[in-house]
Amino acid sequence: MDTVDDLDLLTQRLSPGAMTTDPDLLQSYRQDWSFDPAAGTPVAVVRASTASDVQETLCFADSRSISVVPRGAGTSVVGGSTAIDGAITLSLERMRSIRIDASSRTAIVEPGALTNDVKAAAAKEGLYYPPDPSSFEICSIGGNAATNAGGPCCVKYGVTSDYILGMTVVLADGSIAELGGDRIKDTPGLSLTKLFVGSEGTLGVITELTLRLIPQPPTPHTLVAFFPLMSEAVTAARDITNRTRPSELEILDNAAIKVAEEFLRMELDTDAGALLIGRSDAGNAAEAEMELMRTHCEKRGASAVFVTDDHHEGELFIRPRYAVYEAFEQKGVVIGDDVAVPIDKLPELTDGIADIANRNNTTVVSYTHAADELTHPVLNYPVADEAAAASAAAARREIYDLARALGGTVTTEYGVGQHKRGNLSNALDPVVVKLNRAIKNAVDPNNILNPRVLIP
Ligand SMILES: Cc1cc2nc3c(=O)[nH]c(=O)nc-3n(C[C@H](O)[C@H](O)[C@H](O)COP(=O)(O)OP(=O)(O)OC[C@H]3O[C@@H](n4cnc5c(N)ncnc54)[C@H](O)[C@@H]3O)c2cc1C
CATH class of the missing domain: 3.30.465.10 (Uridine Diphospho-n-acetylenolpyruvylglucosamine Reductase; domain 3)
Incomplete structure (x- = not known):
């Protein structure tokens, strides 16, 4: 029996219209938001509408050792839902209750x-x-x-x-x-x-x-503070998180401020080394938390601090943080990445990233979830420009090296996916690598489930 007959068998067991082998549709399931040009082409896409569709697909694939790539909305930026040649992509997009x-x-x-x-x-x-x-x-x-x-x-x-x-x-x-x-x-x-x-x-x-x-928490109060230097913003963030628990604490570097200003035109200080955005949704205590944040920002050299308890103004204050992605999307390919270093090393990381961007002649801006010590370098280059894509890839590798050299990690909230899997064997203790493989083998002995991601 060839694969096509086999797939016919599976179709009969699935909800009507669940499976497609239409080449145009298969194309649209090849890549996720990592936009990997080397993404494979699935042999079929199953869009499950019930748990039974999922069961049938996995039974079918397991008995034939066909790989299956589970897929939600395909926004992985590390190739977690990137298709594999000859595999089935199993989309959960229709199961939405x-x-x-x-x-x-x-x-x-x-x-x-x-x-x-x-x-x-x-x-x-x-x-x-x-x-x-x-x-x-x-x-x-x-x-x-x-x-x-x-x-x-x-x-x-x-x-x-x-x-x-x-x-x-x-x-x-x-x-x-x-x-x-x-x-x-x-x-x-x-x-x-x-x-x-x-x-x-x-x-x-x-x-x-x-x-x-x-x-539901109360409407947050919002603070924004500009600093001449990144190191000052980072020290203020550390002081703040030692004293209280903001509901958000973000820092944009100078390059991110410039991109946000060009996109939003809201008179951000584009000479500032850093923009800190803090929020408190602590209800009656929010005002006191804002005052505490303001005090620490001013003590650490903030050049300007603004605070609001108004919902709409607060949404405006946090706009620069989201504007970076929107601005870059209009210009070309956007690659969001994530690395983490100890908070005291953050200025070295963001300065180092700026230097890496310059040397590789590519665009990278950084924003940081300061209290989590997690930094997102965001890269941008023109669509279909292979040289620019290669420069961005080289810059990414250097950023990973830098994060590791500063005592940090390159796998934080975006996951490991296909892209960062190669980094794991070195980053993990050999006993832990063995444990990962043993667990995978125990629940998926034929290694059909997303075989190219995560497990080192
Ligand atoms: C603009 C942008 C901003 C982002 N910001 C953040 C952020 O702030 N924080 C963050 O953590 N991530 C962020 N991401 C990354 C991404 O959105 C998250 O990883 C998200 O959780 C992926 O959800 P998804 O439905 O798109 O999953 P997919 O990309 O479809 O899949 C992601 C992984 O989950 C697996 N998977 C999906 N569904 C299932 C299922 N039902 N069962 C088993 N496995 C499944 C896939 O096999 C894959 O390995 C961002 C991405 C973009 C494009």
Whole structure:
């Protein structure tokens, strides 16, 4: 029996219209937001609408040792959902139901639901789902769980894994595992839910999640402060986080300020070495937190500090942080990356990144989730310019070397994917590498699930 007949067999077992082998459609599932030119072409795309579709696909693939790439919304910037030649891409985009149980403050969601839709459904009940990857309007909650996504508010509220109480996972052989439950304090057996969070589609396919929700916080107060030097902003951020827990604390470097100003025209100080943005959603205590932030910024040499408790003005104050991506998208290819170094090394990192950009004749700006010590270098180059793409790739490698030399890491909130997998064997203890492989082998002995990502 050849592959085409085989795929016909699978089609009959799936919901109508779930599988496609249409070459045009296959093309649109090749790449994710890492835009890898070497992405493969899937032999078929299954757009599951039920857990049974997922089970059938995995049983079929496992029995024939066909690789399967689980895919949410395809916003991975590290090649997590990049297709593999001859593999099946298993998209969860049609599984989008969201049910809020206000009495238990939980959300029961299918993996393809957009994070923004989960947040909105919770908000309708006066509840809050905190994790806020910047891609929240375009990424899926299943993808967030599979990468343990984080974002600006994680400094106060934690990352995705802090909100996952339970999940249903289809394993490579088609069996279904119900992990966790709907209670915070429920710990039978090993902590397997945590193991599957961040497993990037290598251990199983998530078909349902039970999420913890919290009360909607009050409208945040917002502070912006310009500093002549990055080192001053970093010291202020360190002082602030030693005394309080802001709901966001971001720092833009000079290059990022310039890009934001060119795009927004809001009279940002383009001579400043750094722009610090801090927020507090502490209700009655927010005013005091803002004063504390202001004091520390001024003490560390801020040239100008502005504070607002107005919602709309606050949204305007944080615009520069988001404008970087929007501005770059209009100019060409945007590559967001992520590295982390100890907070005291941040100025060396951002200065070093600026130097790397100059030497490689490429554009890189940096913004930092200061309290998490996590920096996003964002690269930009013209579409279809191979030389520029090569310069950007060289700059990225140098940035990784620099982060490591400063005692940091190159795998933080975006995940490992295909792109950073090569860095793991060196970064991890050999015993841990062995453990990773043993766990993978135990749950996916035929190595069909996303075989090119994460596991070293
Ligand atoms: C503009 C932009 C900004 C971003 N900002 C952030 C940010 O602030 N923080 C952050 O953490 N990330 C960020 N990202 C990266 C990306 O959005 C996140 O990694 C997100 O969680 C991926 O979700 P997705 O639905 O697009 O997943 P995909 O890209 O489709 O998949 C990501 C990984 O999850 C696996 N996967 C997806 N769904 C499932 C499932 N149901 N079961 C098992 N495995 C699955 C895939 O196999 C893959 O390994 C950003 C990306 C962009 C483009």
